[in-house]
Structures are given as C-alpha cells and as structure tokens.
Amino acid sequence: METVTMSKTRIIGIIGAYGQTGKVVVDELFKTTDCILLVGGRNLEKAQELTAKYGDRVIPQYVDVFNPKILSEFCQNAGIVINCSGPAYSVLAQVALSALEHKCHYIDPATASEPYWTRLEPYKDEIKSQSLTFLISSGWVPGLSDLFPIYVDTYAEKYFDSIDSFEVYIADPSEWSRVGIQDIIHYTKKYGHEGLGIFKYGQWTPANVFNFSRVVTLPQPLKKQRAFVNFFPELKHFVKQKKYPEFGVYTAISPWAIMTLAYISIFMKTESDHAYHMMRAALKKDKQRNNPFGWEVVIVKGKKGDKKQQLIAKLTQDKHYWITGIVPAIATQMILSGQISAKGSFCLSEAVEPISFMKELAKAGVQYDITLDGVPC
Template sequence: MAKTILVLGGYGNFGKRISESLAKHADVCLLVAGRNLEKANDLCKKLRAENYAADLKPVALDIFSENFAQELKNLSPFLVIHTSGPFQGQDYRVPQACIDAGAHYIDLADDRRFVCDITKLDVQARSKNLLVVSGASSVPGLSSVVIDEITPQFSRMDEIDIAIAPGNRAERGEATVKAILSYTGHPIKIFENGQWINKYGWMSARRLDFGKVVGKRWLANVDVPDLELFPARYPSVKRVNFQAGLELSFLHWGMVGMAWLAKYKLVRNWSPVVKPIVAASNWFIGLGTDIGGMRVKIVGIDHQQKPLELVWQLTATHGVGPYIPTLSAIILAEQLISGENKDSGAKPCLGLYKLEDFKTHAERWGIYYQLFNKGEEQPLG
C-alpha cells in the first residue's frame, strides 16, 4: 500500500522542494497541505504535468485551527513533514497531534528552544513506536552529520565554527526572514572559552573566505540549536560559533544597524515588519549572485598530538542553495518510507544519517563539498 506523506507548508519555499522530491516515489500518496488550497492545487497540477509518480492531493489545513488535530487524524498520514515556520513562538501542537494520530514527524525548525526541547515528547513517541525529529535542516541536521564524519580524525576537538552564506539571488522565504528578525539585536547564549556568554543577534560582523567560487562574505551572529546542542554532544569542545550573512554588503550592514537599534532598545522587535523588509530586499534581487556556501571548521589535536584544523566547505551554484535545508528531511523521509529507518523517540536531528546519504542527494542538484586540512591548504576529498 502507498504510504501517505503530508507536507505542511507543502507549496512554500522549502515545502515545495520536499514535495517535488517525494513526489518521485510511486509508493507514496503525497498530501500537499497548507492554508491556501489554491496554491496547494497549483503545485499538484504542476507536478502531475511533469509526470511525477506519486498520487498527489492538495489539502487545506491550518496548524493553528482548533480542529487541526482532528483533521490531521482524519487524514491518517504515515509521516508528517512540518515546514510551516517561523518556529519561534510555536508550541508542540503539531508534533503532539502527529503522535496522537500515529504518524511519524519531521520538521525543519531552526528555533533553538523548539529543537532542543523536542525531547519532552520522547516518552510518548516511544510508546507508539514513532520517530519525532526536529531540526532536520542545514542545522543541526547536516552540520552534525559533517562533524560526526570528521570527528575520528581528532583525539580532541577544541573549537567548532559554522558559517552559511546564501547568494542574494536565491529564493528567500518570509518565514526564514521573520525568524532571523526575531532575535536581531537580542542576546544569544554562546559557548566560548568553556563558559556561556551573551552575544547579540546579527552583530560581531566579520568577513570570511568561502573559496574561489563563493568568495569572501560578511557574516554575523545567528541563533541556532547547534550553539546549545554541540557543547553537550562534543564534550571536549570549548567554543561553538555559528554565523550567517547576506551577500550584498549594504544589506548585511543594514541588518547590523537594525541589530544595533534593537540592542539599545530603540526598536523592540523587527519581526512584525517582516513583509516590508522582505519587499525592500527584493528590490535588489537582481544584484549579486545565485551562489551560496556553507563552511564547518573544526580545530583540535590529532592522534599524533599535533594541532589539526579541518575545514569542510560546501558550494551551491545556479540558485540551488535553497535545496540544502530540505535534504535532511528528504533523506529521513525516504528511509522511513523504505522501512530502512526503524528508530523511534523524539529527538533533535543529530547525526541521524550519514554524509554519504547527503552526497547522493546533493550531487543531483550540483551541490558539492570538499574537506581541507588548513595546515596543508589542499583538499582531502
């Protein structure tokens, strides 16, 4: 029998990419869900016209409706993939409803509290033999997989530094921008020199080289689950840093200025004005490039007790960068569909698949990565 997969926000920036990937499976009944039935239907029509194999059905579903839990149960999904951000401020009504309906659950959450505290549902998920995963995205889904792959080369890891730099022409979702704005200029707890300190969202600007294809990009502080999860997962580490940036310098520094205004309480919160901010940024969508990158640097000691600094560097060209945050969810979904993944419980997406799994999917979109030994300045593979 075909397994019913429901994608919440299935026609959105990330949801449509997940829907597109899972629609290739003939043994899937794919429910493209969201508040706008017309948009869901348009995507289903588009995928049918392109001869995708799955049984495609549009569904009107509002996660904030009083009837959401019952409506979800009536659909009897095997798996629900939640892409309807921003996750900042959301409670666990969606994963709870999935557990009650007997459905596996995966989300693309980037909110620190939402992802880190998903374990509150662990006992319930295990009691029904269901897998509930939060943060199946670039972070901490992919970032943890990369670090787990590199870890065996170290006898001790001291520092983890992660950076993401999307191209200006890459499609941007309003929910993602709203999430960033919610903590712009607000304190973020960061593990540095073995202790927790406060830094501020979209401040501490620096410029980092992502290689000859991506080039140098400006970065600033971003609040992600990794900042809290990785000090516990990798106990020897004394510093965990995460930053992201905008390709166009004037937009990036505009955000830094907005962070300054929020830090000194001249503006309380920028997220309520997300629509005009996104609209203004779209005026410049034709500038810059559609090239993005991701960089994971680990500093520590090798097994000969010598200093070691490895850098994993990913490059995405031709506007395919927005596929990267979707691949963790797609990989886990396909493993559940095939029966390969029999895991259960509620957990953050930490090391739940292999880097080789990511490579298989990424190469289809022309997304490539290399590992560099900074001491030798040459790729290791």
C-alpha cells in the same frame, strides 16, 4: 477529499505543500517514493494547481493548522506528517501534537525554539512509546547547517591526534519569503542573545566587544567575509560533549544587515509590513554585494603528531528553498527505509547517522568537499 486506499504507513501528509519549501518536498517524494502524497494548505485552489501535474498519487486537501478539528482530519489519514507551514513561532508544536494524536511520524524544517520544546516535552515519553520519530530543525538552517559540522568532525577525528579549534561559518543571502523573514526577526528578538558566545573546553563563554565579530579569509570563491558570533542551539549538546579548546559558529552578514535586524528587533513588531520590507531590502543588498548563494564552511585546526594541520570543508548551494526542502524529503525517505530508526523527539542532527545522511544529500545534488592542507580527503 478523495478516498485513500493505500496503507496509512505509505501515506505522507505535507502541510504548506504549495509554499517554496513544500513544493520541493512534494516533488522529491513523488520521484523517490511510491507513497500517496496528501498536499495540504489553507488555499485549496493552490493545492489543486500543484497536484495537477502529478496525477492520482498526489491528493489535495484543505487544512488549517490553527483549526484543531480540520488539522486532525488531515493528520488522521497519514503515516508521516511533514510541516512546511509557518511562521514557526506562531505554529509551534500544534501540528506535531496532532501527528502524535494520530500516531504519525513527524518532520519539521523549522527551528526548535524553547516554546516548541516546552509544549512537546510532556509528550516525550509517549512519542517514544508509540515508536514514532519526531524530527525538528530538519531543514537547511537549522538542520543541515548543524549536521554538516558533525559530519566534518568524523573526518577531524580520523586525521588529527588533537584539535585546537573548530570554526563554523555560514551565510545565506537568498530571497527569503515573508514568513521566513518574520521567523528571522522573531527569533532574533526572543533568542538572538542566546547565541552570542562560543564554547571553550565544553564551557559556554559569552562574546564580548573584542570577539563579537571577525574578518576571515575563506576558500574560493568566498574570499574575505565579515562574520558575527551566532551559535546554533542545535549544536550545543554535541559541543559540550566534545570539549574542544574552542568551538565557534559565525554568520557572515554585512554590518548594515546586522544593524537593520537589530533596529527592527528593538523598535518594530515582527509582523509589520515596514519591518519585512526593511529586512528584505537589507538582505537583498547583502546578496548584491556578497556571494549570491548560500554556503557553509567548517575550519578545523589541529595536530597530527607534531605537525599542525588544517581541515576545511565547504558546502555551497544556489537554490535556497530547494535545499531547505530536500533535507526533510531525504529524512522521510530514510524513515520509510528504516535508515532512521531513533524513536522519540530529536533535532535532525541528533537522530541521523551523519555519513549516511550526507551521502544521500550528495546523491540528491548537494555539493560539498573536504580538504586537508589543501589536498582533497
């Protein structure tokens, strides 16, 4: 590796940098910061190809997240480490712990599963005492997908005297990578059942055959969608505090794709080629039959005085891995600028001020709108 002369605090290490998410992170941080970017992965040639268009400020380095010594050598040069490698269920907290060893801030777009937190839990106090910020679940899904409803809630509290229901609908039929599909399958196998329910007055209520799915009419161009209960673990703490009469999260996906995922989860291995191709075909079919872009819609029903009102927020994106990468890139910028000052380990939605973060996303090109009874807020 070339000698790095800039202060470590202005050096950002991106692991998995030539993957679809990593490339977005590299490009965005190159444009918006003056930091040196260490771009790492197991294929040094790909890392070198990526850096060729950027110049001396972007430096390729070999790194293997499953080799502690090599991983340590990568992290020791950085002030912030962004982990875009996968699959998440295999990598878990290995990169996070190496970042902690070398006193680096850490950002991970992947889901903070129970084993992830279990491995990180013994180091929680150390992360905080070192004045480090560790952000997990900091991509599109999860990440922005659970931050957006919290952002919408700031409007709901402003416009309503009381809230009757809070519904979140989300879909992303994009072309998922092999690693992404493996993570979907693994998560469904291990934890999918934990999301089968809604909250009523802050209490978890398991779904049943009558409310497991629903057909809902959403704003144009989404129209009618079949959606299935799928509560985000990252939202549970927030919802327990709010104690709204009803708070549900639903994934819009075809029954065919749901059945395919269920079959794979029960009968097939996560890493098998057949499982990957089956799930990929199901998602592709879903994309062809449905809207070919990702979206999230939040519907809040409540009252202002005696008048019933409905607030609808819609976020759409047609560049799947772009939005997955733009979220950790903006989080990095906000750590550098001091806008994210929380110290310790958090999900993204726990550590950021939602209005400020959404403003930065809007500047970057993320599109969303909020209406109250059809009138823009």
